[in-house]
Amino acid sequence: MKLSARNVFKGNVKKLVTGMVSTEVTLEIAPDLEITAIISKASAEGLGLAEGKSAYALVKASDVLIAVD
Template identity: 55%
Template sequence: MQVSARNCLKGTVTSVNIGSVNTEITLEIAPGFKVVSIITKASAEQLELTVGKEAYAVIKASDVLMAIND
């Protein structure tokens, strides 16, 4: 995976709250340190984000995106 963003935080998904349009993903990047992102429901499904899965919080400007390393 290569991205232009300078801030990529690796962590583990600890919570997935699915809404009708968006999904809230909580990623624990270190013990006690969490990042929360709201992404589209379709994106969460495409990335197969589930509790316990390793993922990345990709931070650029004021947006937080989620990524996985396949």
Template identity: 50%
Template sequence: MKISARNTLTGKIKSIDEGSVNNEVVIELAPGVEITSVVTKRSCEQLGLTVGGEAYAVIKASNVMVAVD
């Protein structure tokens, strides 16, 4: 796979919470380190996403907000 995004993180799919249109996919990058993405149900099906399977979290954004209390 070749991609221009600089932030590509590899992990295992921990859970897929299915909604009526979109699914929430949680990818465990390392023990206790997770990232969550919302993708369409169709994308989940086309990519063959399953719990326990390997996946990439690809982050492409022009900005990232950071906040603290």
């Protein structure tokens, strides 16, 4: 995977809070260091996100995106 974003943080999904339309995804990227993003429920399902699964937080400008291999 090649990206233009320079700030890419690999972590493990620590918590998912799923609502009617969106899902709040919290990644633990280091011990006691977390980053949280709100993405669409459809995107979370499409990425197959689950607690304990590896994922990436991508930070570009003011946005945080979640990605998986």
